[in-house]
Amino acid sequence: VPLVSFYLCVAGGGISGVGVLCSLPVCHKNDILAVQYMARAAWTHTPGAPGLKLLGLVLLLAGWGLVISALALVAEGAPRVIFVLAGIGVEIVGLVLVIRAHSWRGARE
Amino acid sequence: VTHTDQWTAADTLSIALIFLVPCAAAGLSSISTGLGRSRSAAHSMMSSLCVLAVAALAYFVCGYAWQTGFGPAHIAMIGGKEWNWLGAGRFFFHESTIEWPGSRAAFLGIFSVGIAALIPLATGADRWRLGAACASTAVLAGLIYPLFGHWVWGGWLMQLGDTYGLGRGFIDIGGGAVIQAVGGLSALSIAWILGPRHGKYTHDGLPTAIPGHNGVLVMFGCLLALVGWMALNSAGALMYYSVDVFRVQIVAINTILCACTAGLAAAIVTKVRFGKPDLSLTANGWIGGLAASSGACAVIIPAEAVVIGAVAGVLVTLAVEWFELHMSVDDPGGSISAHAMGGIWGLLALGVFVRNPLIGRADDTVTGQWLAQLIGIATLIGFVLPLTYGVNWLIDRLYRQRVHAEGERQGMDLYELGAGAYPEFIVHSDEFLER
Numbered sequence: 001v002p003l004v005s006f007y008l009c010v011a012g013g014g015i016s017g018v019g020v021l022c023s024l025p026v027c028h029k030n031d032i033l034a035v036q037y038m039a040r041a042a043w044t045h046t047p048g049a050p051g052l053k054l055l056g057l058v059l060l061l062a063g064w065g066l067v068i069s070a071l072a073l074v075a076e077g078a079p080r081v082i083f084v085l086a087g088i089g090v091e092i093v094g095l096v097l098v099i100r101a102h103s104w105r106g107a108r109e
Numbered sequence: 110v111t112h113t114d115q116w117t118a119a120d121t122l123s124i125a126l127i128f129l130v131p132c133a134a135a136g137l138s139s140i141s142t143g144l145g146r147s148r149s150a151a152h153s154m155m156s157s158l159c160v161l162a163v164a165a166l167a168y169f170v171c172g173y174a175w176q177t178g179f180g181p182a183h184i185a186m187i188g189g190k191e192w193n194w195l196g197a198g199r200f201f202f203h204e205s206t207i208e209w210p211g212s213r214a215a216f217l218g219i220f221s222v223g224i225a226a227l228i229p230l231a232t233g234a235d236r237w238r239l240g241a242a243c244a245s246t247a248v249l250a251g252l253i254y255p256l257f258g259h260w261v262w263g264g265w266l267m268q269l270g271d272t273y274g275l276g277r278g279f280i281d282i283g284g285g286a287v288i289q290a291v292g293g294l295s296a297l298s299i300a301w302i303l304g305p306r307h308g309k310y311t312h313d314g315l316p317t318a319i320p321g322h323n324g325v326l327v328m329f330g331c332l333l334a335l336v337g338w339m340a341l342n343s344a345g346a347l348m349y350y351s352v353d354v355f356r357v358q359i360v361a362i363n364t365i366l367c368a369c370t371a372g373l374a375a376a377i378v379t380k381v382r383f384g385k386p387d388l389s390l391t392a393n394g395w396i397g398g399l400a401a402s403s404g405a406c407a408v409i410i411p412a413e414a415v416v417i418g419a420v421a422g423v424l425v426t427l428a429v430e431w432f433e434l435h436m437s438v439d440d441p442g443g444s445i446s447a448h449a450m451g452g453i454w455g456l457l458a459l460g461v462f463v464r465n466p467l468i469g470r471a472d473d474t475v476t477g478q479w480l481a482q483l484i485g486i487a488t489l490i491g492f493v494l495p496l497t498y499g500v501n502w503l504i505d506r507l508y509r510q511r512v513h514a515e516g517e518r519q520g521m522d523l524y525e526l527g528a529g530a531y532p533e534f535i536v537h538s539d540e541f542l543e544r
Contacts (some may be wrong), residue, residue, distance in 0.1 A: 057495045064491025067484055071273060072188030084483060091491045098498075102301045103437040 053101035059094025063087045119354040123347040124213060126340040130220040133337025134161060134227055139330030140396065141231035144321035144389055144442045148520025149235045151530035156230055156242050163243045164226040165219050167251035173218055174198035176255035178263015178349075179211040190272045192265040195256065210348070217344055218258070221288050222250045224341075228292030229299045231442020233510075235306050236517055237299065239525055241510035248500050249295055257493055258287045262349045266488065269481045276478025279485035280459055282350060282360070283342030285404025285452040290489050291497075293400075293449025296440065298498040303511045305439030307518070316433045319441065324388045331372075331395045338399045339364050346407040356407065363406040364399065367418035371398020371451075374422025390426050393443035397425030397451030404455035405462065413462045420458070421451050453489065456482050 070083030138157035145153050177196040185192045198206035207215045226246040233242065260266040261281050270278035281287055310316055321327060339361045346352040346360050375394020379387035401421035402414065409417070428446035432438040438445065460479030504510060516524035523529055 057498065060491050060495045064487055067487045067491065071269075071484065072190070076274065081480060084480060084487070087491070088483065088487050091487060095490065095494075098301075099436055103435070 052097055056094045056097030056099075056101060059097065060091050061094075063089070063091030063094060066090055117354075119347050119351075120210075120213070122354055122357065123344050124216070126344040126347070127213070127217050127220065129340035130217065130224075130337050130344065132333050133341055134220065134224050136330040136332070136334030136337055137224065137227045137231070137396075139326045139333060140392060141227070141234060141330075141442050143323040143326030143330060144231060144392075145234035146319070146520065147322035147531055147534055148522055148529060150322065150522065151528065152239065152521035152525055153230070153234060154530075155526060156237070156239055157227055159239060159243055160226045160230060160246045161223040163246045164223045164250035167247045167249075168219055168222045168255070169202055170251060171200050172222060172251050172255040173202060173215050174200045174206060174255075175252070176218060176258045176262075177206060177211055177214065178259060178267075179214060180206060182259075182264070191268075192272075193263065193268060194260065194265055196259045196263070213348060214262075217348060221258075221284055221341070222254050224284075224337075225254050225288045225292040225295070226250055228289070228444050228448050229296040231444045232296035232300045232440045233303055234441040235521060236303055236512050238510060238512050238516075241504065241508055244504050244508060245295075245299065245501055245510070248504070249291075249497070253295070253493065253496055253500070254287065254291055257291055257488075260488070261287050261485070266481075266485050269484065270477075274477060275481035275484070276463070276476060277481075279481045280350070280408065280463070280478070281404055281456065281485070282407045283338075283345040283364075283403035285400060285402075285455040286485055286489060288341075289400040289403055289448045289452030290456070290486075291493055293445050293447070293452060294489060294494045295497045295501075296444040297438070297449060298494070298501045299510070300438045300440055300445065301498065302501050302505050305437065306441070307514065309439045310437065314437065316437075316439075321389055321441070327389065327392045331392050334396060334399060335365065335368055338368070338402070342403055342406045345403075350407060352407050359411070360406045362411055363409060363414035364402045366411055366414040367402035367406070367421065367455075368395050368398040370415050370418030371395060371401065371422035371425070374419045375426045378423055378426045389443070390429060393429055393447045394422040394425050396443075397421045397447040400448050400451035401455035401458065403452060405459035408459060408463045413458075417455060417458045417462070421454055424454055425451055453486055456486055 064087065066087030067084050070080050070087060074080045074083045134157075138154060141157065142150050142153040173196075175196045175198070177198040181197040182193045183195040183197050185194055198211075202215060226249050229245070229249075230237070230242060261279060265272070266279035268278055269275040279286075306319065308317065309319060342364050343357045343360045347354070347357065352360065372391055372395035375397075376386040376391045378394075379385070379390045398418040398421045401417050405417065406414070425443070425446045428450045429440070429443045432440055432445055440446070460482035463478050501510070512521065512524065520529065
């Protein structure tokens with residue numbers, strides 16, 4: 001169950017990412033430009049990444065799924081610790097994305 | 110009467126302590142009102158009262174039934190181990206559900222859930238509609254708090270020690286996670302959804318100061334909160350971790366020391382940085398110290414409480430500025446920094462400092478305790494935060510949470526209640542000029 005939920009979370013994250021790409025006006029013209037645009041939107045406060053918040057929230061859930069999977073499926077000791085820390089790392093990335101998405105919105109308002 | 114033979118001094122003491130817990134709610138309400146504007150003061154107090162009422166009712170209807178760790182529970186088998194994930198009590202405080210010791214847990218829970226629900230109010234000050242605050246509280250008290258509360262006080266997080274050998278499982282003595290962090294993360298969700306107050310940020314995105322209207326109320330709230338917190342931490346230690354009754358003084362001493370050092374640290378940091386100690390940031394530091402004490406108060410020694418409090422005071426003071434300046438989060442009451450950051454720091458510190466067998470077991474081994482604490486914190490950030498955000502976002506779609514711009518201009522008192530808290534005062538319209 002945790003493994004399936006984890007993969008669902010990761011798949012959800014992937015779908016959100018694709019959704020972000022597809023929502024950009026330049027996507028169908030030049031994919032490289034689209035990726036550059038999304039990266040810039042994520043790490044600066046440039047408006048235009050409507051799926052950024054969703055991607056961040058999904059990554060938060062995926063990180064937690066990884067932590068739970070580490071408990072249930074990974075052997076005791078160092079591997080479990082590494083998986084738990086990896087899950088927390090994914091959560092931090094998700095948190096940064098959500099914060100970025102809102103900090104631009106806040107400044108605009 | 111049937112339980113008279115098993116009645117202990119700890120039972121009597123814990124019940125007496127629970128009667129003092131509402132002081133924490135009164136303190137938080139005072140702080141929230143004092144740090145808001147004068148034209149929303151009555152609304153703030155009214156919201157506090159309504160939120161407490163809604164939280165108690167939601168907890169009565171279904172919250173306690175899902176939270177209870179003293180009765181039957183829903184168990185899932187994952188990886189060959191039992192995961193206790195939801196209480197299976199009956200709704201409406203059914204007699205079978207609140208039979209002793211459940212009745213004592215329900216008594217404490219009905220106040221604790223109110224405290225958790227009060228925390229976001231300070232964040233949404235001056236712009237959060239009364240009806241929306243009640244709706245958000247109903248979901249928090251009826252679903253989110255009970256679910257996470259069950260995990261921590263009886264469920265799979267508490268059992269991590271038995272099932273996976275991680276110390277004594279996730280430890281949260283007085284609600285550093287269940288009350289403070291859940292309330293603080295809920296406040297963060299509300300801040301994101303409501304957006305900043307009108308005039309808080311310039312067109313360039315720079316924050317401007319909107320000072321609270323009553324520093325006396327804020328300071329009085331801090332002192333009142335101390336009484337409630339000592340009771341809350343002590344009652345939690347007695348109830349959920351069966352701490353020896355003679356150790357309750359240590360719990361209270363640790364709580365006081367945490368608050369004192371955190372308040373002083375905040376005062377010193379603001380004095381060094383701004384030339385004079387800042388009242389609101391010192392109050393935030395004090396509350397942050399109290400929140401940090403909640404997680405670990407029964408399993409640390411007083412010297413460690415001093416360290417935890419000092420770090421909490423500095424952390425909260427810097428976090429308030431960081432949230433405002435770099436995250437564009439307008440949090441008039443500093444709830445996110447004080448409750449979420451302070452609470453999470455206390456839980457993390459427990460993993461570092463815990464070493465004494467203070468909570469019932471004879472052995473000294475606490476191997477893996479830090480990992481159990483990390484898993485609990487990961488659950489807060491990875492599960493509770495998205496859940497509170499998603500639920501509040503949904504409420505916002507159905508019933509707009511932020512007051513109309515006209516309401517913000519008039520003040521929440523006049524717009525939503527029809528009367529102000531201080532009718533003799535003159536409303537200063539120059540605050541609404543474009544900066």
